Amino acid sequence: MSDMIDLVESPEPDTNLRDEIRQISDRVRRRRQLRSKFMITLCALALSVTAVPLFLLLYQLFDRGLPVILHTGFFTQLPQTPNLITRMPLVGSRMPSSVLSCCRSTRRSWRSPSGSS
Numbered sequence: 001m002s003d004m005i006d007l008v009e010s011p012e013p014d015t016n017l018r019d020e021i022r023q024i025s026d027r028v029r030r031r032r033q034l035r036s037k038f039m040i041t042l043c044a045l046a047l048s049v050t051a052v053p054l055f056l057l058l059y060q061l062f063d064r065g066l067p068v069i070l071h072t073g074f075f076t077q078l079p080q081t082p083n084l085i086t087r088m089p090l091v092g093s094r095m096p097s098s099v100l101s102c103c104r105s106t107r108r109s110w111r112s113p114s115g116s117s
Contacts, residue, residue, distance in 0.1 A: 068074060
């Protein structure tokens, strides 16, 4: 054991340097924790801003889609062929009538305004 070097601490360690390092590390830790809390708050705000439209869209999808899917005709009947004159009973949209009125208005515009062709 005589060839081992014994490290002996000085009886009076430099406490000023340790205290200074602790103060700096405490300041840096507080700043990092404050920045972390701020970023977590921003992430929560962004999540809420994007989640509200998502849930509204899902609500509308289920509100309008479930009655159509749960209707017994959805499983027992073949889909109807859409036409331009009658409205489709399950869809209930005005698209066929709007397509028909669009066709009528464009047909009028094809005619020459002076009446001579």
